[in-house]
Amino acid sequence: MGNYIQIRDISKKFYGVYALKNVSFDIARGSVHAVMGENGAGKSTLMKILGGVYQADGGSIIIDGKERNIRSVQDSAGCGISVIYQEFNLVPELTVAENIFISDVPKKTFLGIVEKKKRSDNARKILDMLEIHVDPDEFVKNLSVSEKQMVEIAKALSLNAEIIIMDEPTAALNEEEVRRLEEIVGMLKKEGKTIIYISHRLKEVFDMADTVTVLRNGEYVDTRPAAELTEAEVIRLMVGHDVVQDTDRPVYASEDVLLKVEDLTLKNVFESVSFELHKGEILGMAGLMGCGREEVLSAIYGLFGYDSGKVFLEGKEVRFKNSGEAIEQGICFLTDDRKDAGIFPRMSVEENITIMSIRHMKKKWGFYISPSQEAGQLKKMTEFMNIKYARPEQKISYLSGGNQQKVLLGRDLLLDNKIFIMLEPTRGIDVGAREEIYSLLYQLARDGMGIIAVFSDMNELIRVCDRAVVFCDGRITGSLTKEEFNKEKILTYAAGKGA
């Protein structure tokens, strides 16, 4: 019972560097077992070994008393393992139903034709069970990030696996959806499934997990019942030292209005959105998936247009036709889709950080950029934000999520910005880097910048922001000051039931 899955001395090296080193621990049948650690701790590598994506260099995996030789994804599925990966493995050009049953096509008619209706019905059954409101015949490319995540979960559950591995399933979900996921996990547990759960979010780990295993730098640190641990202890185990919490941070917001938005409307997307951003203020934007807040911010930034309404920057009316104009005026935009809309995967760390500031660099003969200037900018940001990379020419895709995010932030910081629009600035990054990003936000606020931050994790929003506006169905349904912050209130507004 106590050792349904036995992980024994698992090691994995990449190019001579240990990603995992002699990791051993047991997982009990029917339990929710959280595996925690910073980015680069080896959690994902371990899960990929269990999932058959990688082969371990050494060690063994024993499931249900039998040693298993997992050499491929098929082997892994054969052991009853189903993995929900951090990155999506959905085919955008196929429908939701087709994606869910991609490896498990339902019965065909005698002509070998897939029974589409049956498949859609089966997909709907799973989606309904999970309370996911997505049309099974919708194409995946039309879904939002969090809807994709839910489809990914549905796909894994459709395989009826005994062991379900979830690699950061909530990174793209908001509070409401996380709660639904917690219910799903509880349901699966009741059915006797074993769940291995990876997450950076401490709260949900404590809500769900029976046991917590912590990894650090590829090595096993400890396994303990969740009930015996506190959040602070887990963080200490993960980072190896104590992390200072910033409960009493001064508020830097001033009276000066930096950005004023009046009755901004884009038909069927958002309507009569009005808010103000002050100097030195961190303004949070809350709301459920599809509430329109990202769209409002993108429209202000010039990524797409709006039908009516006005935007004032320091009292002057502006309307940006493209993002270049917004950047000229000192506004920057941090995407929540780091992989697809943030980094330039084939370019170096250095190029990634200087891509925006390059236009202001001094150029010889009008266009020659001296390499030392670029190197200088990278160095400045590396020191300022403690970015870790092997060499400036290294491709950014090789960095951890936290370091990639710091590069993206550095890109904005190299410009003379007044307003920072940030969508999920801490998505998918580890506790250490997250704290560093928080203190960066405070520092920016102290220097008189205005920050608009979208957080799906309400704990973060409450902790970081000075004030919050809540969106529902493209409208602002409520506004709260720091003193008024509380989760129930935000959720009520987000559900559109506010005053």
Added chain:
Amino acid sequence: MKQKLSRQSENISLAGVVVVLFIVFTILQPNMMTVFNIKNILVQVSLTAIAAAGMTFAYTAGVFDMSIGSVLALISVVVAKVATTAGVFPAILAAFAIAAAVGILNGLIVTKLGIQAFAATLVSMILIRGIAVLMADGADVPLYSVNAIKFISSGTILGIPFPIILTALVYAVSYFLYYKTEFGMKIRSVGSNADASRISGIRTQRMITAAFILTAVTAVFSSLIKTAQVMFGKATIGEDFALDVMTTVILGGTVITGGKGNLTGTLIASVLIAVIKNGLNINNVNSYYQQLAIGVILIFALIFNGIKTMRNTRQIRREG
């Protein structure tokens, strides 16, 4: 450093293939290793290499241009017509103006109408060929009266054939543009991640259009050399040109999906193909077998490239 080395290692291995092939051909037929023949090869190289430099920009920006073969023909006819009536310099001016217009046209079709580069440039390929044939009125336009043009293909400066000098110049400028300027960085960023580029305030549509202009403009140089070689404005030249150039660029190690080009590789690949063709010719190999040989060599090159890409994506996945 490792990355730089890996890029270099690819180039070094490609250059190694050139050297080995050259030695093999020389053993088979000693005439290969004469100053005359080497000059001949290099002049052959210049034809594809110059246009391939432009095409490398296009691939880097995430597009490619099927129409440059037709551009070659149109420019040839235009140059012949204008040169015989108004003189050489107006002819060259007109050539560049037309190329720029073609580039802008391709760029607008792709960016404003949202048509894929393959379809868009396929259409302009047919269209431009049609215009060239119409202008030439079905016949070659003789250039005998304008002897100055001959210099472009067979003139020499300090004993070096002019096409080789032209190639060197085009590559020097391309290198600079590609690696040392804001423009180059933007072209690469658009091919690497168009969404991120837009958010970073880069005019992605302009960059793509610029890549098309560069491709068409470099094709002008190739056309001038070709036209000067035959001393005719011909509407039928360059039918395989676009494919040759695209093959060269891919063989050189430029990533087809955008974001990463390899100018050095493109240059070496042009030499490789020219050496193969010349070597087979000089050894009197039947031209049917020549196609076969080139095909086989390309398959090996692509397999090599494919293995590398696979290794890269695996590494990226690990870090994810």
